[in-house]
Amino acid sequence: MNSTYQADAFGPIELRSDGEHLVGTAPAGGPCQRPVAEQILTGDFQGNVFLGELTLCQTGDTCTPSRSFPVMLVYNVEERALGGVVKLEDSCDSPALPKNRMLVLRATEQGAALTPTLTPASAQAPEQRQAQAPVPPPSGGAAQIAAQRRLEPLDVAATLKLGQSMLASQNAIGASQQFQLVLSQEKEKNNAWALTGMGVSHYLRKQQPEALKYLEQARSVGPGPARAEAWFWMACVKRAAQETRVAQEALRRAVTEGWSPPEGNALVERELQQFAKEGTVYEAQLKQARGRKRVQGRDPQGAGSASP
Template identity: 30%
Template sequence: MAPVSSITGLAVAFLLLVPGLAVAAPLASGLFRADPYGQFELVAEGEHVSGVQTQSGGTCSQVGKGPVLEGTFQDRVLVGWLKVCQTGNGCAPEQAYPILAFYNEQDQTLVAHVRLRSGCESPVLKDKRFILQAIPPERGALGGAGATLAAELAGKRGSPKFEQARAEREKGERLYLNKQYKEAAEAFRRSVESEPSWPAYLGLGSSQFKQGQMPAALKSLERALQLQPKNPDVLYMLGCVHAQMGNKKRALGLLRQTVDLGYALHTVIEGDPDLLSQLGGDREFQELVKRSSERAASSRTTSGPGTPNP
């Protein structure tokens, strides 16, 4: 069996540096809100994301008019277009603009600065920015009856515990990338003690994994999965831990889940020769890699209808 110090070397660093990067689309399908534009339903298929308006914010109704937002994720950046209502001399009432939107997985927000045509203004943008915030499933059905996730995060942000947790998590990431795994684990542990979060538990589990502390890594990663169910990054790392522990069946089951969620397994394993040495000869693993590659190829050849050329 390969040395623990080298297993998943590049892959783990890759995941930790940018959690969600290897996922086809880092955000999950669901309801989102963009004030003052309204409520949207986003559907993620592979790398492609498409969004329709389900509730108008009052100034620009696009309900029933097809996609308002479409694009393809490249890492955490959504490259695509957004349709907005606008006013101004010589400005079309509605127009699609190319955007580069940045996704923050911790806050579950997608942010893009929309550069309108000269002389045009849009009532659905806030300071010419489009900020899309995930709505928890249990609150999507309530509409405006409950506080949103954005309000919860806004309440936490700036608090001593929240800021300390974030600082320690960022410190842990830097230490991990410098291969200071013991110190990284200590920083991640301080982060979760201040404010539990799945990225910090992922970092803690990965650091423990690199030190050969398999039971501890398993516990940390399972905690991360509780906080972020069906997260492909966490599932992948859990698969690596089980593979290292000789639990082949469990490892394959976890890796199968990542592929089902659109994870680019075929790409990630290129930086993980140790996982390949453990599972590469397994027929089921080979089928998973093949399915991941075929799914990615299919996604690249599929584009949304009417997508404007940036």
């Protein structure tokens, strides 16, 4: 799909693929008034599903002017159209997107007359809407699109395991793609392990508000072990923000819920060392946590599982 693609409000973007990997470069100017040409799309295909990040400008009183968003887009081979819904920050808009935030990029040589099949449910014929049960979109509509394309069932446990392995190696973008896949499944939209994974991915990218949002959700829906994991990472986020009192309480809650460090996890060990550098503030909680051994041999399961 090496070509120039375009959407009405979005403007042109040059897409270049290398195997399953895809990058998109937008020229200077456009609705986001870029000073120079910039790579704004990057990620990988899994079949006809693209998982990656899209950089967009935003408008709104409390909105980040420009930031990257995780996206799940579906490619229509016949129409050479790549589309999906982009989830911006709450109460924010982007001049590069329509109000429904549906982005549909089409190869420019196809012309504007094509009507892509990747349309919001509201634009479908009544009989189509009746045939498709509404899917609450946990990631800005991506789950709805994936369901419409009838993707193969996802191995949730294996996907979570891969995402956690990527987190351990500090591959935040790759990990978030795996957790997004889990959360895009209707039955897994409240999977606490995937929500925590998304929170940690944002934390590694220094996106604290987004990290806390996912961790708070995981804490509220997860069973005991998953809730403890969310508390631990919330403590890490608050420690990095130098909110010592809140971090101390979150770490205490993690330990009270039964959290203990997994063996051989370099990322967790790095965080524990950061806590230790703070002196005696976290000493009691760290000693208690390190004194336990995490149950081995059981991987995270789907929503509702209590297995760590």
